Amino acid sequence: TTVGVLLESEGRERRVALTPDGAARLRKQDVEVLVEAGAGRRAWFEDVGYADAGCVVVPRGQVYADSDVLLCLRPPGDLASARPGQVLVGLLGPLGDPALAQSLAAAGLTAISLDLLPRTLSRAQSMDALTSQANVAGYKAALLAAEAYPGFFPMLMTAAGTTRPAQVLVLGAGVAGLQAIATARRLGAQVTGYDVRDAARADLASTGAAVLELSTPRAEAEGGYARELTAGEAEAQLRGMAGAVPRFDVVITTAQVPGGRPPLLVTAAALAGMRPGSVVIDLASTAEGGNVEGSIPDTRTVTTEGVTVIGAANLASTVPGAASTAYGRNVLALLAMLMPHGEVVLDLDDEILSAVTVSHGGRVVHPRVRALLD
Ligand code: NAD
Numbered sequence: 449t450t451v452g453v454l455l456e457s458e459g460r461e462r463r464v465a466l467t468p469d470g471a472a473r474l475r476k477q478d479v480e481v482l483v484e485a486g487a488g489r490r491a492w493f494e495d496v497g498y499a500d501a502g503c504v505v506v507p508r509g510q511v512y513a514d515s516d517v518l519l520c521l522r523p524p525g526d527l528a529s530a531r532p533g534q535v536l537v538g539l540l541g542p543l544g545d546p547a548l549a550q551s552l553a554a555a556g557l558t559a560i561s562l563d564l565l566p567r568t569l570s571r572a573q574s575m576d577a578l579t580s581q582a583n584v585a586g587y588k589a590a591l592l593a594a595e596a597y598p599g600f601f602p603m604l605m606t607a608a609g610t611t612r613p614a615q616v617l618v619l620g621a622g623v624a625g626l627q628a629i630a631t632a633r634r635l636g637a638q639v640t641g642y643d644v645r646d647a648a649r650a651d652l653a654s655t656g657a658a659v660l661e662l663s664t665p666r667a668e669a670e671g672g673y674a675r676e677l678t679a680g681e682a683e684a685q686l687r688g689m690a691g692a693v694p695r696f697d698v699v700i701t702t703a704q705v706p707g708g709r710p711p712l713l714v715t716a717a718a719l720a721g722m723r724p725g726s727v728v729i730d731l732a733s734t735a736e737g738g739n740v741e742g743s744i745p746d747t748r749t750v751t752t753e754g755v756t757v758i759g760a761a762n763l764a765s766t767v768p769g770a771a772s773t774a775y776g777r778n779v780l781a782l783l784a785m786l787m788p789h790g791e792v793v794l795d796l797d798d799e800i801l802s803a804v805t806v807s808h809g810g811r812v813v814h815p816r817v818r819a820l821l822d
Contacts, residue, residue, distance in 0.1 A: 449790055450480040451783070452515025453498075455487040455508065457525035460746070462490035462768035463775060465519035465538070468497040470776035474783070475502035477790060484511045491768035516792060519779055523548055532556025532810075535792055537779060539563050539577055542806045543707055546820040553807035558794060560786070562778060564804045564814065568672055572800050574781035579623045580774035585763040586627030586702065589729050590616075592763070593698045594635055596727045596748070596756050602636020613638045617660065617696040619689075619713050619739060620703035621648040624731055628700045629657045637698070644674050644685075662688035669706075676705045682712070689713055694721035701739035702731045707816075714740040716751075724754030733759030 451474060453466045464487050466474075471481045481503040485495055495505045511518070512529040520538040523545075530536065533556060540561035542549040552559040562577040573579075593616070594601050603613040614637040618625045621643040632639050633656065641652040642660040644667040652659050664685040669675035677685060693699055693714055699722075703711050710732035719728065719741070730743035742749070743759040750756050764771040785801065786792055796802045796813075806814045812821060 449517065449787060449792060450482060450515050451517045451519060452482040452511035453484060453487050453503075454511060454518055454520045454524055455484045456490075456521055458522055460765065461522060461762070462765045463521050463772045464488040464491050464493060464768070465521055465772070465779055466776045467491075467493050467773050468501040468503070469773070470780055471498055471503045472501040473780055479787070479790060480504070482506050482511050482515055484508045488772070491772045493769075493772070517783070517786075521775065523552075527551055527555050527557070530555050530557055534558070535560065535786070535794075537562070537782060537786075539581075540806060542814065542817045543820065546812075546817050549806050549812045549814070549817045550821060553810055553812045556810055558808045559806040560782070560801075560804050561806050562782065562804060564806070566671075566800060566803045569800065575778045575785075575800070577775055577778040580778055581764040581771055582623035582702075583627045584767050584771040584774065585731055585760075586624035586629075587631045588763040588767050589624065589628045589700050589702070589731055589760065590631035590635065592758060592760060593632070593700055593727050593729050594637075596729075596758060597698055598725045599697065600636075601632065614697045615695065616640070616698040616700065617642065617693065618657070619643075619699065619701040620732075621645075621652045622702060622704070625700070625702040626651055626655060628702065629655050632698075632700075633657065640696070643703075644668075644677070645672075647672065660692055662692065664688060671706075673706045674703070676708050677711065686712065686715055686718075690715060690718040690721065693718040694723070697723070697726050699726075699728045699740075700731070701729070703739050704732055709736065710734065710738050712737065712739065712741060716741045719751055719755050719757065720753050722753070722755045725756075726754075727756045727758070729758045729760055731760055731763065733761045 483498040483503045517535040535558045537560045601614045604611045616632045616637040616639045618641045640658040730738045730740040732738040733743040733745045745759045
């Protein structure tokens with residue numbers, strides 16, 4: 449079996465799907481590994497590192513021509529180069545882009561998307577790329593906030609007096625939010641967290657952060673996720689938030705609802721109530737809107753009131769070494785299941801493999817993706 453590692457098509461994406469260390473582990477199992485020239489360079493994994501690990505570094509065309517399994521993060525921009533029957537493993541986002549699923553099927557690819565993983569199964573945890581990447585993003589969010597903030601995060605006692613610690617609010621206490629909280633606390637900020645799930649509030653309490661209490665409802669859904677709030681609940685949440693947000697120097701938002709648009713949590717009016725120099729980081733920022741009104745993906749703006757708003761939806765890519773290492777481990781865990789004896793065996797009776805398979809045999813086979821296409 450030959451596994452191919454593609455250079456990410458998106459120019460700003462710095463991660464790579466497999467590191468030289470990860471590749472070495474495949475080589476030990478006698479799997480051939482082809483790596484596109486430059487695939488790891490933006491994460492500081494040089495071609496020579498892959499060659500030393502026993503990989504063959506080749507041009508993109510040869511990766512497509514000679515691989516049985518292709519590894520990527522985001523969907524490659526040149527799917528027409530793929531061969532029918534090839535397996536593509538990535539974070540393909542088919543629920544947000546069902547048309548892509550259709551083109552994957554049309555290309556005859558067996559497409560496996562790690563964002564479809566049933567995350568609560570303990571057997572799946574080593575493959576949980578959403579968690580590994582959210583963890584990196586949450587860490588970087590706190591650093592980004594500290595860098596943009598004009599003051600210190602910690603309380604510092606110096607001969608010239610004492611500085612007060614930054615007050616940081618983290619909205620959404622899932623994987624990214626909890627890591628943002630831990631990181632901001634390590635930097636010495638006073639951190640408050642907020643979530644709509646009871647389990648998340650328990651997690652919050654265990655980090656030592658304060659918990660923001662708003663008179664909004666509990667909103668648990670299946671699989672440990674949050675459900676979308678009703679219009680009335682969302683309105684009450686926004687009112688409560690507008691009162692709370694101006695008390696903070698830094699707000700980091702991470703709220704997501706699976707399969708839905710990210711909830712709006714911080715309105716322009718709430719931003720306007722913050723002190724000049726305050727910083728707001730929106731990890732849920734999308735072109736169609738995120739948790740913060742007016743946030744623009746990958747862009748830093750300053751409101752007329754002097755509040756810095758940073759749209760930061762792909763922070764994992766900005767810590768590319770750690771993110772690629774973690775992602776590569778997730779991929780290796782998946783490959784161990786997909787290639788139990790070195791050959792690809794797609795067992796669609798397996799709970800995990802059937803959940804992550806988007807297309808196979810020329811058809812979109814994932815029920816939820818199919819439903820979006822009908
Ligand atoms: P996510 O990215 O879907 O959402 C981030 C957070 O936003 C969640 O905590 C969610 O409750 C919160 N949120 C949604 N709407 C909100 C609103 N209107 N206001 C405030 N907060 C809102 O979540 P995630 O981090 O991917 O994972 C969600 C949870 O699932 C995590 O806490 C995690 O512990 C759990 N999980 C469990 C496993 C497992 O059992 N192995 C694996 C992965 C995740």
